[in-house]
Amino acid sequence: MNLPKTDQKRVVIIGGGFAGISLAKKLKNLDVQVVMIDKHNYHTFQPLLYQVSTSGLEPDSIAYPIRKVLKRLKNFHFRWATVEHIEPENNRVITNIGELSYDYLIVATGTKTNFFGNATIAEHAMPMKNVPQALNIRSLMLQNFEKADDCDDLEERKALLNFCIVGAGPTGVELAGAFAELKRHVFPRDYRHLNIDEMEIHLFEGADRILPPMSEQASKKATKFLEELGVKILLNTLVQDFNGGILTMNSGEQMRTKNFIWTAGVTGAAIEGIDSSSVMERLNRFKVNRFNQVENYKNIFAIGDVAYMETEHYPKGHPQVAQPAIQQGELLAKNLKLLLEEKPMEPFTYNDKGTMATVGRNKAVVDLHRLKFGGFFAWFIWMFVHLMALVGFRNRVIVFFNWAYNYINYDKAARLIVRPFRPKT
Numbered sequence: 168m169n170l171p172k173t174d175q176k177r178v179v180i181i182g183g184g185f186a187g188i189s190l191a192k193k194l195k196n197l198d199v200q201v202v203m204i205d206k207h208n209y210h211t212f213q214p215l216l217y218q219v220s221t222s223g224l225e226p227d228s229i230a231y232p233i234r235k236v237l238k239r240l241k242n243f244h245f246r247w248a249t250v251e252h253i254e255p256e257n258n259r260v261i262t263n264i265g266e267l268s269y270d271y272l273i274v275a276t277g278t279k280t281n282f283f284g285n286a287t288i289a290e291h292a293m294p295m296k297n298v299p300q301a302l303n304i305r306s307l308m309l310q311n312f313e314k315a316d317d318c319d320d321l322e323e324r325k326a327l328l329n330f331c332i333v334g335a336g337p338t339g340v341e342l343a344g345a346f347a348e349l350k351r352h353v354f355p356r357d358y359r360h361l362n363i364d365e366m367e368i369h370l371f372e373g374a375d376r377i378l379p380p381m382s383e384q385a386s387k388k389a390t391k392f393l394e395e396l397g398v399k400i401l402l403n404t405l406v407q408d409f410n411g412g413i414l415t416m417n418s419g420e421q422m423r424t425k426n427f428i429w430t431a432g433v434t435g436a437a438i439e440g441i442d443s444s445s446v447m448e449r450l451n452r453f454k455v456n457r458f459n460q461v462e463n464y465k466n467i468f469a470i471g472d473v474a475y476m477e478t479e480h481y482p483k484g485h486p487q488v489a490q491p492a493i494q495q496g497e498l499l500a501k502n503l504k505l506l507l508e509e510k511p512m513e514p515f516t517y518n519d520k521g522t523m524a525t526v527g528r529n530k531a532v533v534d535l536h537r538l539k540f541g542g543f544f545a546w547f548i549w550m551f552v553h554l555m556a557l558v559g560f561r562n563r564v565i566v567f568f569n570w571a572y573n574y575i576n577y578d579k580a581a582r583l584i585v586r587p588f589r590p591k592t
Contacts, residue, residue, distance in 0.1 A: 168246060168248075168262065168264055168265035168266060168267045169265075170200075170202065170244055170267070171200075171244075173200045173242070175198060175199050175200045175242065176198075176199045176200070176270040176271065176507065177199065177200045177202060177268065177269050177270050177271075178194065178199045178200070178201050178202070178269070178270065178271045178273065178503065179202045179203075179204065179260055179267060179269040179271070179272050179273070180201065180202070180203045180204070180273045180275060181203075181204050181205075181250050181260070181272070181273065181274050181275060181276055181438065182203075182204075182205060182274065182275035182276045182277060182471070182473075183203055183205040183207070183209075183210050183233045183236075183275075184210065184211070184213075184275060184276075184277045184471060184472075184492065185471060185489045185492040185493050185496070186275035186277070186470040186471030186472075186492035186493065186495060186496045187203060187205075187273070187275035187470075187471075187496065188210050188233075188236055188237070188496070188558070189492070189493040189494075189496030189497050189500075190273060190275065190470065190496035190497070190499050190500050191203060191237050191240065191243070191496075192236075192237065192240075192500075193496070193497050193500030193501070194240065194500050194503070195239060195240055195241075197500070197503065197504055197507070198507075199242065199270075199271075199503070199507070200242045200244070201237075201240055201242060201243045201244070202243075202244045202245075202246065202267065202269075203233060203237070203243070203244075203245050203246070204245075204246050204248050204250055204260070204262060204267075205233060205245075205247065205248075206247070206248070206249045207233075207247075207297070207298075208232060208233055208234070208245070208247050209230040209231055209232050209233060209298075210230065210231050210232075210233055210236055210558055211229060211230050211297060211298055212229040212230070212231075212553075212556070212557055212558065212562075213296075213489075214489065214553060214556075215228075215229045215553060215557075215566070216229065216295055216296075216297075216298070216300075216301045216338075217295065217301070217338060217341045217342045217345055218345065219298065219301040219302065219305065219581075220295055220301040220302075220304040220305050220308075220342065220345070221304075221305070221308070221342065221345035221346060221348075221349060221579065222305055222308075222309075222349070222353075222579040222580070222581045222582045222583075223345065223569065223570075223573060223579045223581065224565075224566060224569055224581060225565075225581050226298045226301065226302060227562075227565075228562055228565045228566050228569065229298075229557070229562065229566070230298055231558040231559050231562060233245050235559075236558055236559075246262070246264065246267075247264075248262040248263055248264045248265075249262060249263045250262050250276075250438055251263060251439075252438060252439040252440040253272065253274075253438055253439070253440030253441060253467075254440055255440060255441065255442075255464060255467060258270070258272075258466070260272065261440075269466075270466065271466050271467075271468070271503060271506075272466065272467045272468070273467075273468045273469070273470060273499065274437075274438060274453060274461070274467070274468070274469045274470075274473055274474075275469070275470050275471050275473065275492070275496070276435075276436040276437070276438060276473050277435075277436055277471055277472045277473060277492075278296075278433035278434060278435055278436055278472045278473070278487055279296065279433065279434060279435075279436045280294040280296050280429065280432075280433060280434075281431070281432040281433050281434040282429065283431075283432065285407075285408070287408055287409065287410060288406070288408065288409050288429065291409050291410060291411040291427065292333075292409060292427050292428070292429035293307060293426075293427060293428045293429065294428075294429050294430075295338065295342070295428060295429075295430060296433075302585055302586070303586060304428060305581075305583075305584075305585070306584045306585055306586040307425075307426060308330075308346075308426065309582060309583075309584045310584055311327040311328070311425050311426060312327070312328070312354065312357075312358060312361075313584075314327050315327040315328050315358075315361060315365075316358055316360060316361055322423065324365060325365050325367075325423065326412065326423040326424055326425050327425050327426075328361075328365050328366040328367065329366075329367050329369070329422070329423065329424040329425070329426060330346050330366070330367065330368045330369070330424070330426040330428070331369045331371065331406075331414055331422065331424045331426060331427050331428065332346075332368070332369070332370050332371065332428045332430060333371045333406050333427070333428070333429050333430065333431045334371070334372065334429065334430035334431030334432065335370050335371070335372035335374075335377035335378065335379075335400070335402075336378065336379065336380065336430065337378065337380075337381075337522070337523075337524040338430040339370060339372075339377075339430040339431075340370070340377055340378060340389055340393065340524050340526060341524055341525055341526070342428065342430065343368055343370045343393060343398045344392070344393060344396060344398070344525065344526040344527035344530070345527070346368045346398075347368055347393070347396035347397055347398050347527060348396070348527050348528060348579075349579065350363060350366050350368070350397065351396065351397075352577040352578070353577070353578060353579055353582075354366065357582070367399060368397065368398045368399065369398075369399050369401060369422070369424075370393065370398055370399070370400050370401065371401050371404050371405075371406055371416075371431075372400070372401070372402050372403075372404065373403065373404065373405045373431075374402065374403070375402055375403055376390070376402065377389055377390055377393070377400060377402070378524060378532070380486065380522065381522055381524065381532065381534050382534050382539050384532075384539045384541075385524070385532035385533070385534050385539060385541065388532050388541035388542075389524060389526050389532050389541070392526040392527065392530040392532075392541070393526055396526070396527055401416075404416055404417065404418070405417040406431075409427050412424070412425065414427060433472070433487060434450060434451045435447075435450055435451040435452035435453070435472060435473045435475070436451070436472075436473055437451045437452060437453055437473055441453060441461060441464070441467070442463055444462070444463065445461050445462040445463050445464070447475045450475060450484070452469075452472075452473055452474060452475035452484070453469035453473055453474055453475060454475050455468070455469050455474045455475065455476050456476070457476065457478070457514035457515050458499075458502055458512045458513075458514060458515065459474055459476070459495055459498075459499050459502075459515060468499060470492065470495040470496050470499055471491070471492030471495060471496070472487040472492060474495065476515065478516075478517070480517070481517065485517055486522075488522070489556075490517075490518075490519070490520055491517055494515070494517060494518060495515055498513060498515050501513065519536070520535075521533065521534055521535035521536060522534045523545065523548065523549050523552070524549075525546055525549045525550075528546075528574070529542070529543045529546050530542065530543075530545075530546055531545040531546035531548070531549040532545055533545040533548055533549065550570065554566060554567060554570075
């Protein structure tokens with residue numbers, strides 16, 4: 168890998184998600200060479216991926232070029248590459264475009280979809296972890312509606328219009344609500360010759376309530392909102408198999424569907440090369456101390472979703488959401504400065520700013536410590552928080568304009584099929 172030679176310490180960051188970007192931004196005035204490696208050349212605002220999947224936003228509204236995000240860093244270099252493994256004994260990172268040495272290495276690779284070892288589901292399910300996957304879901308949805316509009320077979324048409332979402336965490340709930348909004352406000356105008364009542368939305372959850380990470384009050388309100396929108400919720404239900412057309416539940420019951428979306432879980436995206444004793448095997452996350460140093464290593468750090476830090480208040484590690492990642496990135500920037508000055512580092516303490524999920528138009532739930540509420544005010548707060556968290560003024564303006572347009576016109580304009588149609592041969 169070709170990089171300018173320097174007498175500065177080299178800080179290599181693997182991953183341009185919330186953790187990696189928040190860290191890099193805070194290194195602006197530090198006398199180091201910063202190198203970021205990512206397999207995409209953009210940062211994705213993942214909380215709004217579901218709106219790309221359901222035609223509410225175009226992908227460039229929630230993605231931002233990494234080079235532009237970090238353009239104010241004087242000694243910054245970006246490399247578009249895939250990391251294959253780490254050689255800690257040689258202080259080297261091996262990528263598909265070459266090798267790179269480091270003085271300090273920060274792993275911020277986040278998570279990947281967890282199919283829990285089910286190879287059939289992994290082959291046929293539609294995950295939603297990045298922009299290409301979100302666009303795949305959007306195209307699949309619209310392709311199946313086009314097929315349904317030209318289908319005389321009732322059972323086949325119902326399968327084309329049956330949307331099954333596995334996993335009722337915030338992502339699954341928000342996706343189900345967005346599909347229900349399309350069914351209510353958009354598809355009846357687009358597909359006037361279809362019986363839109365044939366479209367069904369099923370939300371599967373293995374636990375006894377939706378939104379398990381949130382409060383019971385939030386769960387009850389979200390359940391009420393979804394049921395009002397016509398979403399069919401199946402609790403205490405595990406999906407055991409999906410072969411591309413038939414979904415099989417743990418009860419043995421089967422259901423036909425051509426739209427199978429998997430939001431049931433994630434696992435850490437740990438990179439090979441680190442000693443196995445430093446990895447939580449079941450979670451695929453790196454064990455770190457309170458300074459985010461990977462166990463058994465002094466100059467390798469892990470932050471965000473791929474880091475597993477046990478504390479008194481979080482004995483099972485921090486939640487794999489944006490806020491812990493952002494806060495760990497910001498503190499690590501400060502600690503790297505202290506480390507270079509040979510001063511003691513500060514331990515990480517997570518400041519929980521609450522959790523929220525939107526269910527549809529004027530409907531959301533918010534857990535803010537002891538304050539828990541839902542409805543229009545929660546929806547307004549959800550919109551404001553997400554709007555302000557977006558990277559870049561342009562993206563905020565575009566998203567705000569789209570939301571205002573959608574709200575006034577009951578429309579979602581980005582209904583484009585962007586992947587090639589492949590008829591069965």
